[in-house]
Amino acid sequence: REIFGALAAQPADALLALIEAFRSDVRVNKIDVGVGVYRDSEGRTPVLRAVKEAERRLVERQASKGYLGPEGDIGYFDALKPIIFGPVDLGDRLCGLQTPGGTGALRLAAELIARARPGARILVGNPTWPNHPPILKSAGLTVVGYDHFDVATQRLTFSRMLDALSEAVPGDVALLHGCCHNPTGADFDAGQWTAIATLLRDRGVLPLIDLAYQGLGDGLEEDATGTRLVLDIVGEGLVAYSCDKNFGLYRERVGALYALSVSAEQARIVQSNLLSLTRANWSMPPDHGAAIVRVILEDAGLSFDWLAELAEMRGRIQQIRDLLAAADPMLAPLARQHGMFSTLPLSAAQVARLREERGLYMPSSGRINLAGLTPDTVAPFVDALASLR
Numbered sequence: 001r002e003i004f005g006a007l008a009a010q011p012a013d014a015l016l017a018l019i020e021a022f023r024s025d026v027r028v029n030k031i032d033v034g035v036g037v038y039r040d041s042e043g044r045t046p047v048l049r050a051v052k053e054a055e056r057r058l059v060e061r062q063a064s065k066g067y068l069g070p071e072g073d074i075g076y077f078d079a080l081k082p083i084i085f086g087p088v089d090l091g092d093r094l095c096g097l098q099t100p101g102g103t104g105a106l107r108l109a110a111e112l113i114a115r116a117r118p119g120a121r122i123l124v125g126n127p128t129w130p131n132h133p134p135i136l137k138s139a140g141l142t143v144v145g146y147d148h149f150d151v152a153t154q155r156l157t158f159s160r161m162l163d164a165l166s167e168a169v170p171g172d173v174a175l176l177h178g179c180c181h182n183p184t185g186a187d188f189d190a191g192q193w194t195a196i197a198t199l200l201r202d203r204g205v206l207p208l209i210d211l212a213y214q215g216l217g218d219g220l221e222e223d224a225t226g227t228r229l230v231l232d233i234v235g236e237g238l239v240a241y242s243c244d245k246n247f248g249l250y251r252e253r254v255g256a257l258y259a260l261s262v263s264a265e266q267a268r269i270v271q272s273n274l275l276s277l278t279r280a281n282w283s284m285p286p287d288h289g290a291a292i293v294r295v296i297l298e299d300a301g302l303s304f305d306w307l308a309e310l311a312e313m314r315g316r317i318q319q320i321r322d323l324l325a326a327a328d329p330m331l332a333p334l335a336r337q338h339g340m341f342s343t344l345p346l347s348a349a350q351v352a353r354l355r356e357e358r359g360l361y362m363p364s365s366g367r368i369n370l371a372g373l374t375p376d377t378v379a380p381f382v383d384a385l386a387s388l389r
C-alpha cells in the first residue's frame with residue numbers, strides 16, 4: 001500500500017486511443033493517417049523479402065543462443081558504419097554498441113550525458129517526436145525547447161533556431177533529427193547543416209543526432225549528409241540509430257548508439273561507460289533483429305534486395321507527397337518535405353471534425369503519416385481538408 005498507493009494514474013497514450021477509435025469505426029471509407037509505421041499501398045506493414053530470407057538463414061545456421069554481451073552483435077554494429085558514416089574511417093575515435101531500438105540508443109545517450117554532467121541542458125526544437133522530452137528527462141537531463149518550424153507556413157524558422165543555439169553554453173547538448181524530421185518532414189539542406197555544426201563547434205555544444213529514418217527521405221547516402229557534416233565539423237558527437245523503420249523491423253527493437261570522441265583514449269573511456277550503463281539497464285540487447293540486419297548487410301544479394309525494397313518505400317511516400325501537392329496548393333510544401341510525417345496547420349477542433357464528419361483519423365497535433373494514404377485515398381483526403389475552409 002505504501003508503494004502502489006502512492007502512485008498517480010498517468011494519461012493513456014493518445015495514439016493508442018486513436019488506433020482503437022479507428023478500429024471500431026464502421027465507415028468503409030475511413031482513412032487512418034495517424035499510424036506511426038510504414039504502410040504499403042494495400043495498407044499493410046509487410047515483412048521485407050530480404051528480412052524473411054535472412055530469418056530463414058538464421059534459423060538454419062544459428063548454432064547457439066548463448067549470451068553475446070552488453071555490446072550486442074558487433075558484426076551488426078560494424079556493418080552499419082559505412083552506411084551511416086560513409087567511406088571515412090573514424091578509427092578508434094568511434095565507439096558504441098547495439099541497443100534496443102533507437103529509443104534505447106536515445107536513453108543510453110541521455111544517461112551517458114547525465115553521468116558526465118548531471119542535469120545537463122539539452123536543446124530540443126519544437127515540435128519534436130513526443131517521446132524525446134520524457135526519454136531525456138527520465139535520464140536526468142534538462143530539456144530546453146526552442147521553436148524551429150512554423151506549422152502555418154510549413155517553413156523552418158531557421159534564424160530563430162540559430163539564435164537559440166547561439167545562446168547555448170559549453171557543456172550543453174543539442175538534439176538534432178538526422179533526416180525525415182518527425183513530425184514536420186522539414187529537413188535542413190547542406191548549407192544549414194554546416195551553419196548548425198559550425199555554431200555547435202564554436203559554442204562547445206555536443207550534438208546528439210537521432211537518425212531513425214535513414215533511406216526513407218532522399219536516399220540512404222543523401223539522408224546521412226547532416227550526420228556526416230556535423231561529426232566532421234564538430235569532431236565529436238552521439239548518433240542514436242534505428243533500423244526499425246528502414247528495415248521494417250519495428251517490434252524487433254533494432255538500434256545502435258555511436259559515439260565519436262576527439263581521441264581514441266577518450267573513446268575507450270566513453271565505451272566503458274556505455275557498457276556499464278547498459279549492464280545497469282537491459283544488460284544486453286535483444287539479438288534477433290540485429291542478427292537479421294547483419295545477415296542482410298554481409299550478403300551482396302540480400303543487400304541489393306533490401307536497397308530495392310527501401311527505394312520502393314521511399315518512392316511510395318514521395319509519390320503520395322507529390323499527389324497531395326498537385327491536388328491542393330495548400331499542400332504544396334509537403335512535396336519538398338521528407339519521410340513519413342508532416343504536420344498540418346489544423347486545430348484540435350478541426351481534427352475532431354475530420355474524424356467525426358469524414359472518418360479521417362489523425363492525432364490532435366495534425367501530424368499525418370503519408371504512408372497511411374494511397375493514390376486512391378488522396379482525393380477524399382484532400383476533399384475532407386477542403387471541407388474545413
Ligand code: PLP
Pocket residue numbers: 036100101102103104129177182210212242243244245250253254255
Ligand atoms: N526517433 C524518432 C524521431 C522516431 O520517430 C522514433 C520512432 O518512432 C524513434 C526515434 C525510435 O525508434 P525505435 O522504434 O527504433 O525505438
